[in-house]
Amino acid sequence: MTDFAVLRAPSQVLFGAGMAAAAGPLAAGYGRRAMVITDPRIAETEGFATVRTALGAAGLDVVVFTGAAVDVPVDAVDAAVALGGEREPDVIVAVGGGSVIDLAKVTALLLTHPGPLSAYYPVQSVPGPVLPLIALPTTAGTGSEATPVSVITDGATGMKVGVASPHLIPRHAVCDPLLTVGAPPTVTAHSGIDALSHAIEAYMAARETPSPELVLGRPQVGKNLLSDALALTATRAIAANLVRAVEDGGDIEARSGMLYGSLLAGIAFGNSGVSAAHALQFAVGAATHTSHGLGTGLLLPYVMEYNRPARPAELEALAEILGGDPVAAVHELGLRIGLPASLAEIGVEREDVRGLAEASVGIRRLIDNNPRPLDADALESILDAAWRGEPARLSSALA
Numbered sequence: 001m002t003d004f005a006v007l008r009a010p011s012q013v014l015f016g017a018g019m020a021a022a023a024g025p026l027a028a029g030y031g032r033r034a035m036v037i038t039d040p041r042i043a044e045t046e047g048f049a050t051v052r053t054a055l056g057a058a059g060l061d062v063v064v065f066t067g068a069a070v071d072v073p074v075d076a077v078d079a080a081v082a083l084g085g086e087r088e089p090d091v092i093v094a095v096g097g098g099s100v101i102d103l104a105k106v107t108a109l110l111l112t113h114p115g116p117l118s119a120y121y122p123v124q125s126v127p128g129p130v131l132p133l134i135a136l137p138t139t140a141g142t143g144s145e146a147t148p149v150s151v152i153t154d155g156a157t158g159m160k161v162g163v164a165s166p167h168l169i170p171r172h173a174v175c176d177p178l179l180t181v182g183a184p185p186t187v188t189a190h191s192g193i194d195a196l197s198h199a200i201e202a203y204m205a206a207r208e209t210p211s212p213e214l215v216l217g218r219p220q221v222g223k224n225l226l227s228d229a230l231a232l233t234a235t236r237a238i239a240a241n242l243v244r245a246v247e248d249g250g251d252i253e254a255r256s257g258m259l260y261g262s263l264l265a266g267i268a269f270g271n272s273g274v275s276a277a278h279a280l281q282f283a284v285g286a287a288t289h290t291s292h293g294l295g296t297g298l299l300l301p302y303v304m305e306y307n308r309p310a311r312p313a314e315l316e317a318l319a320e321i322l323g324g325d326p327v328a329a330v331h332e333l334g335l336r337i338g339l340p341a342s343l344a345e346i347g348v349e350r351e352d353v354r355g356l357a358e359a360s361v362g363i364r365r366l367i368d369n370n371p372r373p374l375d376a377d378a379l380e381s382i383l384d385a386a387w388r389g390e391p392a393r394l395s396s397a398l399a
Helices: 020-027 046-058 075-087 098-110 183-201 210-218 223-245 252-272 278-286 292-306 312-324 326-337 352-359 377-387 391-395
Strands: 014-015 033-037 061-065 091-096 132-137 149-153 158-166 170-176
Touching: 014 020, 020 046, 020 091, 020 170, 033 046, 033 075, 033 098, 046 061, 046 091, 061 170, 061 278, 061 292, 075 091, 075 098, 075 132, 075 149, 075 223, 091 098, 098 132, 098 149, 098 158, 158 278, 183 223, 183 252, 183 278, 183 292, 183 312, 210 278, 223 252, 223 312, 278 292, 278 352, 278 377, 292 326, 292 377, 292 391, 312 326, 326 391, 377 391
Parallel strands: 014 170, 033 061, 033 091, 091 132, 132 170
Antiparallel strands: 149 158
């Protein structure tokens, strides 16, 4: 039997409009000193003020770090850890998008266990619990409020690296759609299509032979019954609300649907893992300096097409949700929300494709989670089709 189920998630999830005010009482449960991590833009928003007020009302001594930056550069990690070392917080509160929450995760790690951060690049190398973390997402995208992964930029290589351990899952995920209303259309689009990529890659991931060694030895264990259920529900919520949220940022119903879908997708892939679209994006993003969500969303239909022979039943289930061939539907959805049609449009040259494939094939945590085997040649075929903007070309090229 290959059916099994694994669920690792925050100890508490609070979802709904107005839930941000719960941050104060939750943080007070861990002590009197709180460190808030955010970025300069979020720090000026009404939603952040709500969280800050709640912390003050709970009687907490609060220090705010506003130096979070996209893709979590090393200097942001160093600065956050230095401030935390001075103030010795009892709890960390993250208010922001995926980069903010990822920074908060590694800060909680390095305030508890000795560095350097590179010591924790190997999977399952975090030795024990980290400082308690409360995560309040301001975008519907990464699902980082519910995952065991922090993606940071390695200072030596410039590549994104994932630090993965169940100990990094926030203790509390407080998901208030009102905090996402201020996200600009481009951020909404890129983060939203990234959430869809989490859901679909989780649903189409490799299926492992279950064993205690598997489930205890890895934070993400491949496709399983619970990740499947969450991924399908997430896909349905995102597909129904993404275009609406991009076109009208004040549509609270659409914002709520997107945040719900992103949360469920985060829990799904936090247990199953993602695969080739994310592996390729690590290389593409580093080369083009484009956003993570743009890359995963652009690449997703091509990876789905490559994996079609290995996941026919899953694609049939996705077709029922998406209202037609899922590869075509995802490609069209990306275009509707403003994604570029091809890798060529974001500055990738045809002669760069092979190098990007070779850079991606070494990301074994993701490559090995793909349902079809991948080598540099297969990855080059996927990238070539994406460079041309023609998903159908991939199926004929691999026939």
